[in-house]
Amino acid sequence: MLEEVERWLAARSWSAADRPLDQLLDRKRAAGTTVSVVLPALDEEATVGAIVEVIRRELIEGLPVPLVDELVVIDSGSSDATAEVAAKAGARVVHRDDILPRIPALPGKGEVLWRSLLATTGDVVCFVDADLRDFSAAFVHGIVGPLLTEPDVQFVKAMYDRPLDGAPGQGGRVTELVARPLLNLHWPQLAGFVQPLGGEYAVRRSLLERLPFPVGYGVELGLLVDALHTVGLDALAQVDVGVRHHRHQDGQALGRMAAAIYRTAQLRLSRGHLVRPRLTQFERGPEGFVPRTYPVDTEERPPMREVEEYARRRAA
Template structure:
């Protein structure tokens, strides 16, 4: 594998990493939207393995950012032990837009860890070695700023059966774009992996796309600022997740391309968080093929360090730390 160093999750135990942690703090953030069937197990396993009541564990807080779920995601996550925030309720004075990147950006305003690991809420077949694997490079190598997960990615269809390997947007969009515009990142196995970890100081200095462009943006920003030496990859083994309909992949692709192009000086739509572009797709209807137009969010949030946090919010965050 390329990147600064290739790690395996099995290289480090929680106990060994705890010795390396020192006085640094760790936040695990779980972005979630309509994931009531899986989010509780994700939260419970992380808390059980890494969080101590006295605050002396490898992980200091587990925070779920709920993105307008219509099911019981927030309730079951809270019952499982996570601190839960609604994305739209975090700093409402800053407004709210839909998207995964929005949830990750807002998480910076309600967490306090020096190191932040992002773990998706829809995991089915996984282990808490995801957390130790993501944190290890940051704890053992001060040059590493960003850690990207690498894994086998079988997908589960609507009936629960395993089907083709995931990563279609990676292979059809992200990897060709990198080959053309950032060949120095050719060694990154899964540039869009949803599990990653980063130093807060780095992440809060980056502009953050509000949608699915967040992962490619963090990768490119780290590469442009720190070079390939600032990026590590860790093999987590196997990650099973649910299937995305093929027509939703176009929306993801637009957001990935918009974020990537902006980082080479090509602006698609405005930089305002609410900026959108119209994606036209087609489906057969009564009159033949009919256009389906979707406004896709391509805006970005400014670096979090430019957003002043009210003193009472900072106190509340630290008081709520687990």
């Protein structure tokens, strides 16, 4: 297995600089491929506007032919001015609850990504988190690039340095403590991914519409594992896009994320007779430690091609 991972790393790990923009535009134009960029957003007024502005300036308006055909922010119920800031910067803003209203929305990032397939039309869908600071357009063209130049590649994740308190670091805390051990132990073919939980990845729609979506924090691990089983390791790739700066979560939020990711893995290892789990954490109160219990994200949405509204649109 180690030899397979090393072979994959040599064949399917690139840098954003490996594919100049003019090359990508030529390939895109020749193939007629369309690209949608989706930013899932919840209370991200401080960062979403700058991300949209960079994508519009460098990948839409500043090129002879746009690399990005659709730039959509999916607002999942922000209480701040996220929607207004994103729209002013030039994105099309869609509210999560306005997509597929027949099915009541569940809270969670995966829910937003799943619904975004009905709000976009691109042959390639590129997801970018809306809390990034010092955003570079390489986060988009870097991961879209292999899908325009390598016909056999279907799923591309960004890899990057992820500083925490000034230390460079290659992964987040949940990645290193939960996701990486799980992948190495149970799906060792995926051991070569530097950022398996990263929120920046581009996928062919033809693959995304075949995959179930965990509704919460487990969505990145779930999609990666299911893509491996659906199209095989050689259809997966990663691209170095530099450094990722973003908001860091506190320890308790990370605990809830870790539980959801573990549960996502557990479901994929054994899908029978599992109780709905809960996670109890503790906060110090005036009279000592107080327990707080949270449900762990377990809901999953079916492959989008099984949804009647999506099937009708594709047929049309």
